[in-house]
Amino acid sequence: MTFLRQPTRAGVRDAAAKIAAILPATPLFTCEIKDVTIAFKAESLQPMGAFKIRGAWHRLTALDEAARARGVVAFSSGNHAQGVAWAARRLGMAATIVMPHDAPAVKRDATLALGAEVVGYDRATESREGIAARLAEARGATLVPSFDDPWIIEGQGSAGVEAAAQMTRAGLPEPTHVVAPCGGGGLAAGLALALPDARMTVVEPEGWDDMRRSLEAGWIEPVGPNPPPTACDSLQTLRVSPLTFDVLSRRGVTGVAVSEAETAAAQRWAAERFRLVIEPGGAVALAALLTGRITPEPGMLVLLSGGNIDPAAYARMLAA
Template identity: 45%
Template sequence: MKQLSLNDIQAAAARLRGKAVVTPLLSNIELNRRAEAEIYIKPENLQHIGAFKFRGAYNRLSQFSEQQRQAGAVAFSSGNHAQGVALAAKMLGMPATIVMPKDAPAVKVAGTKSLGAEIRFYDRWQESREEIAQDISEQTGKVVVPAYDDLDIMAGQGTCGLECVEQLQEMGMTAEVFLCPVGGGGLIAGLSTAVKALVPSVKVLGVEPDLFDDHLHSKKAGSRQKIEGTPESICDALLAPMPGKLTWSVNSRTVDEFLSVTDAEVEEAVRFAFRYLKLVVEPGGAVALAALLSG
C-alpha cells in the first residue's frame, strides 16, 4: 500500500497555488490568556466554500484524465466535501453528482446546488452512501471521490499543515502542539504527515465530538472501532461512525492522542470565536478550540 508522504502534500500545494485561499494564522490576546500559552488559529472557514474540504477535492479532481473529466465526479458528503467537489468540478469544467443525507443542513444543500451539482439524497441510517455512489459511477462513468479515505484527498488537506509550518517559520517560530478536528480523519492525516515530516518534535492531537469519538476508541483498542446506535451531535461535519481504512493507517502512527468534547463545550467555543475572533465558525470546525478552552 502506498503511504502518504510530504512529497505528495508539496505536489498538492503546487496544484492548489492560485486556486485555494492561503488562510492566515490568527492570534488573540483573550485566547492566549485563557490558554496560558501563545495560540494561533488557522481559520479555514475563510477558505472557498467555508471549509478546508476544497483543498482535497481540487487536488483529486485536477488529476483526472480527459476521459474522466468528460464523465465527471460523484461524491458522498453531509455538506463540506459536497461543496468542495462541486466547486472544484465547476472550476475544472466537469459535471458532479453528490450523494447527501436527507438531514444534511439546508444551507449546505443550497450551497451545493448553487455550484451546479446534481444531488441524490439518502437515509444515513438505512442506506449505504458508498453503494449509492458506486451505482451512479457504474451507470454514468463518473469517478467516485471519497470524502477522506483517499491519498489525493489527504494530500490536499495536508496543505493546511504545510502552510502552518511555513507561516510560523516566517515569524521565526516553531509549533509545539497542533489541535485538529477529526471526522473521517482526512484532514488530520494530511496535517500530521506534513508537520511531523517538517517538525519531528511536534505533537498532534485530534479532537472529536464525544458521541462520535471513534478515533479515541480506536487508538485505545489498537484497531478501527465503530460507533454503534444512532447518536446525534451538533457537529454535523464530524459524524463519521468509523475511521477510514486509509486514514487510520496514517493516523494510528502519526497522531499522538485523541480528545473528545461535548456539544455544550462546542457551543461555548462557537460563541468565543464570534465574540473575540469575529469569526463565524460551524460546530465541527470549533471542536479544537473547544478542547483548548475546556482544558
C-alpha cells in the same frame, strides 16, 4: 477501499503548490491562552467555507482528460460536497453529490448553486457509500470519497504546509502540537504527513469519538449503536478508514472528545475574539483547548476547519 498508492509527504507538498497557485492562504489568527500564544488556522474562510476545497482540488486535478469528461461522484453532508462541486465547476466537470436528507439547508443549497447534482438519502437506513458507488459505476464516473482517498488526504494536509510557513513569518515557533477536528480523519492524516515533527491530537464530539477509541485500542472501533444527536454534522462518521487510521496510528496520535455545550461555547468564543463564524464541527478543536483537555504550549496550531452553518441555528447558539 484499496489503493495502489499511499498518501505521502511529497504528495502533500505537491498539493500545497497546487492550492497556492489558485487560492490565497487562509488567515492565521493568534491569541494568548493561559499566557501562551496559540495559532489558529481559519479554514472557515475558504471560498466555500471549509478546508475540503483542498483535497477536492488535488484529487480532481489528478484526473486525466478522459476521466474528467466522465465526471465525479462524491458523498458528503455538505463541506466535501461543496469542495468537490467548486473544483468540478472550475475544471468544467460534472459532479453528483450524495447528501443526507437532513443535511443543513445552507450546505445543500450552496452545493446546488455551484452546479452539482444532489441525490438525497436517509442517513439512518441507507448507505451513502453504496449509493455513490452504484452511481459512479453506472455513469463511468470517478468516485471521490470524503476521506478514504490518498489524494484527498494529501490535499487536506496542504493546510499544515501553509500554516507552518505563516507561523514562521509571524515569528512563532514551528508547529510542535497540532489540534484538529476529526470525522473520518482526512484532515488529521494530511496534517500528520505535512508536519511529521509535531505531536497531534484529534478532537471529536462525545459519542462520535471512534477515532480516539480506535487509536487507543490499536484497531478500528466503529461508532457504537444509537450514537447521541450532535450539531457536528460534518463529523458524523460511523467508521474511520484503514487509510487514515494507519497514518494516525503510526504517528502515535491521540484523541479527546468534547460535549455539545463545550462546542457551542467555542463557537461563541471564536465569534467574540476573532469575529469568525465557525460551524460546530469546525469548533471542536478549539473547544478542547478552551476546556483544558489540551494544555496550551508554544508552537500549538489549532484548526478552525469550517464555517458553514444555518443562520437560524447559529443565531440560536449565540443567544443561548
